[in-house]
Amino acid sequence: MELVISLAIGIVFGSGIWLILRPRSFQVLAGLMLMSYAVNLFIFVMGRLWVDAPPLTPAGTTPNPALLADPLPQALVLTAIVIGFATTALYLVVMIGSRGLTGTDHVDGKEPEL
Amino acid sequence: MSLHWTQHLILVPVLLPLLVGAALAPLTQGWHRLKYWLSYASLLGLLATALALIFMTDGGHWQDGMGIYLAANWSAPFGIALLADRLSALMLLLTAVLGLASLHFTRTRWGRIGVHYHTLFQFLLMGINGAFLTHDLFNLFVFFEVMLAASYGLVLHGYNAERIRASMQYIAINLAAALLFLLGTALIYATTGTLNMADLAARVPLLAGDELALFKIGASVLALAFLTKGAMWPLGFWLPTTYAAASPPVAVMLVLMTKVGAYVVLRLWLLIFSDNAGGAAGFGGDALLYGGMATIVFGAAGMLSTDTAGRMAGYGAIISSGTLLAVIGYGQPTLVTAGIYYLIGSTVAVAAFLLLIELIDRIRTPRSAMLALTMEAFAVEDAPDEPTGRGVPAAMAFLSLAFAACALMIAGLPPLSGFVAKFSMFHALLNPQVAGAAIPTAGWVLMTLIILSGLIAVISMMRFGVRTFWASGATEPPKVHRSEVAPILFLLALSVLMTVQANPLFGYLARASDDIHRPGNYIGRVLSAPTVPGPGSAPGLAPATLSPQEAP
Numbered sequence: 001m002e003l004v005i006s007l008a009i010g011i012v013f014g015s016g017i018w019l020i021l022r023p024r025s026f027q028v029l030a031g032l033m034l035m036s037y038a039v040n041l042f043i044f045v046m047g048r049l050w051v052d053a054p055p056l057t058p059a060g061t062t063p064n065p066a067l068l069a070d071p072l073p074q075a076l077v078l079t080a081i082v083i084g085f086a087t088t089a090l091y092l093v094v095m096i097g098s099r100g101l102t103g104t105d106h107v108d109g110k111e112p113e114l
Numbered sequence: 115m116s117l118h119w120t121q122h123l124i125l126v127p128v129l130l131p132l133l134v135g136a137a138l139a140p141l142t143q144g145w146h147r148l149k150y151w152l153s154y155a156s157l158l159g160l161l162a163t164a165l166a167l168i169f170m171t172d173g174g175h176w177q178d179g180m181g182i183y184l185a186a187n188w189s190a191p192f193g194i195a196l197l198a199d200r201l202s203a204l205m206l207l208l209t210a211v212l213g214l215a216s217l218h219f220t221r222t223r224w225g226r227i228g229v230h231y232h233t234l235f236q237f238l239l240m241g242i243n244g245a246f247l248t249h250d251l252f253n254l255f256v257f258f259e260v261m262l263a264a265s266y267g268l269v270l271h272g273y274n275a276e277r278i279r280a281s282m283q284y285i286a287i288n289l290a291a292a293l294l295f296l297l298g299t300a301l302i303y304a305t306t307g308t309l310n311m312a313d314l315a316a317r318v319p320l321l322a323g324d325e326l327a328l329f330k331i332g333a334s335v336l337a338l339a340f341l342t343k344g345a346m347w348p349l350g351f352w353l354p355t356t357y358a359a360a361s362p363p364v365a366v367m368l369v370l371m372t373k374v375g376a377y378v379v380l381r382l383w384l385l386i387f388s389d390n391a392g393g394a395a396g397f398g399g400d401a402l403l404y405g406g407m408a409t410i411v412f413g414a415a416g417m418l419s420t421d422t423a424g425r426m427a428g429y430g431a432i433i434s435s436g437t438l439l440a441v442i443g444y445g446q447p448t449l450v451t452a453g454i455y456y457l458i459g460s461t462v463a464v465a466a467f468l469l470l471i472e473l474i475d476r477i478r479t480p481r482s483a484m485l486a487l488t489m490e491a492f493a494v495e496d497a498p499d500e501p502t503g504r505g506v507p508a509a510m511a512f513l514s515l516a517f518a519a520c521a522l523m524i525a526g527l528p529p530l531s532g533f534v535a536k537f538s539m540f541h542a543l544l545n546p547q548v549a550g551a552a553i554p555t556a557g558w559v560l561m562t563l564i565i566l567s568g569l570i571a572v573i574s575m576m577r578f579g580v581r582t583f584w585a586s587g588a589t590e591p592p593k594v595h596r597s598e599v600a601p602i603l604f605l606l607a608l609s610v611l612m613t614v615q616a617n618p619l620f621g622y623l624a625r626a627s628d629d630i631h632r633p634g635n636y637i638g639r640v641l642s643a644p645t646v647p648g649p650g651s652a653p654g655l656a657p658a659t660l661s662p663q664e665a666p
Contacts, residue, residue: 020286020290025282028286032286032289032290032293035290035293036289036293039293039296039297039300042296042297042300043296043299043300046300046301046303046304047303047304072303072309073300073303076252076299076300076303079252079256080296083256083259083292084289084292086263087259087262087263087266087285087289087292088289090263090266090267090285091282091285091286091289094266094270094278094281094282094285095282097270097273097278098278098279098282101274101275101278102275102278102279107282107283107286108279109275109278109279109282
């Protein structure tokens with residue numbers, strides 16, 4: 001499972017890097033989104049991989065840490081998703097504004113001279 | 115038992131701008147005067163709080179000059195700890211002062227175009243203040259994002275094609291840096307099992323083998339995120355374009371934001387990789403030193419090659435960032451003292467210069483064409499007052515003298531604060547901590563670079579000044595409003611004050627530098643900070659504590 005997950009994160013992140021180096025703003029946006037998915041998965045995995053282990057403890061019992069997943073990375077991922085979502089939406093607005101004002105979707109605001 | 119009221123002051127620099135910003139959001143632009151004054155009141159409050167915090171930390175009211183606030187009453191490694199010490203109190207003061215100057219500048223023009231300027235401005239202050247106060251890595255990320263999200267909106271303020279283009283790059287690079295920040299944080303959590311900075315510093319010496327290597331990778335990735343903000347070469351190419359494009363009052367706050375990156379590196383590196391850190395001691399110092407030097411070279415070359423004032427200010431900020439990073443990497447406490455003085459002085463200088471640029475531009479183009487375009491795009495109906503009538507007499511003389519003062523400060527010539535800063539850095543470099551020890555080559559190289567960058571700053575500022583004031587052929591003095599002159603005078607006066615009062619200021623900075631160079635004391639204080647017993651707990655009983663969590 002470790003190998004599959006690390007490969008998945010690596011492939012998604014690598015695709016993201018390739019995309020943010022492209023000249024069209026939508027490709028950059030898609031790249032940033034892919035990278036943020038990979039990062040979110042990465043944070044999640046940093047709490048170690050658990051199967052069938054809840055991050056919560058029932059009330060009134062003494063929790064056994066060996067049976068529980070680490071709740072902190074899950075909380076971090078939640079925050080990271082929200083923040084990433086908001087900033088990506090903002091970037092989308094700027095992108096549309098740039099398209100409207102400059103008439104091109106090139107990241108430099110003008111087509112390269114060939 | 116409850117907290118003494120002064121403890122709550124630590125939270126004010128975060129809460130006050132948050133509440134004021136939220137209160138301003140629903141007000142329409144018809145209320146722009148009210149918005150301006152509410153914003154102003156908030157900044158005065160922040161200024162008073164920062165002064166009170168300096169008084170509390172340096173006046174011996176708090177043990178070891180540290181005030182600790184446990185958010186939601188969770189004991190230290192579990193909850194988020196906010197901490198005010200001498201360094202963070204000073205940075206809060208700098209934020210409030212620059213914010214005040216920037217806000218005052220917006221009164222007649224900039225604050226009135228665009229809708230949510232003041233709201234975003236308050237949120238920006240909240241993020242910056244939070245980053246100075248928090249002592250939890252993930253919370254630091256959140257405050258960084260608050261600060262950045264507000265700055266995206268502010269850079270776009272006065273919407274035109276140039277700003278949009280600069281914003282696209284600024285936002286993209288900062289989103290990528292935020293992802294690196296998260297990666298670094300996750301790696302650090304995976305190896306140490308904690309995100310609290312004090313707990314982290316206590317656990318780093320116990321790391322060994324693979325975990326230590328992984329931790330170092332995590333710290334390096336994290337550093338990349340800060341250094342992107344701090345514009346270290348080769349991560350700082352975004353900076354000059356963004357500074358030149360942003361409206362002047364916003365650019366002032368951006369100058370401060372680059373210093374937030376340097377501040378975090380200063381605090382975190384001295385804490386985590388201190389001499390007590392075992393296998394990790396001194397990690398990355400050389401990278402900061404040589405990276406800082408490369409940044410100085412890059413900034414100086416850029417300054418020489420450009421002839422637009424906005425980009426010149428941007429490269430000036432890069433030089434100051436590079437100097438600061440090299441000073442941190444050099445690893446000598448007395449040099450750090452001088453470095454913090456330099457940080458404050460250069461921030462004030464570049465900020466004053468950025469505000470001045472807009473007024474100087476009016477010599478070339480009497481009617482600000484760009485602003486007219488913006489107002490058209492925004493369909494502002496009641497045009498802001500043209501700055502006539504109450505103009506300042508002898509505007510040309512003021513502008514040229516203020517320009518000369520800024521040039522002196524940025525280049526580091528006597529008699530203003532830039533000179534004191536550079537002189538004290540040389541003094542520290544020439545007097546190593548161990549008496550009689552040889553000065554390493556890196557020290558000589560750093561001194562040469564600082565002198566050369568000063569020379570280059572003089573050359574390019576002179577060139578710009580001659581072209582603008584002597585060779586522009588302007589016959590009519592530009593129209594300058596009083597509210598635009600006041601903040602520049604204020605910042606210049608501050609620089610004079612820093613020069614005149616250099617001795618007490620250096621005393622304070624030496625104590626601040628001493629604090630951050632003795633992490634053991636700090637770790638003990640934060641981890642043992644008592645929680646407040648709840649109303650339900652019996653008197654005399656210690657509050658329930660959780661057993662230390664197992665490192666995964």
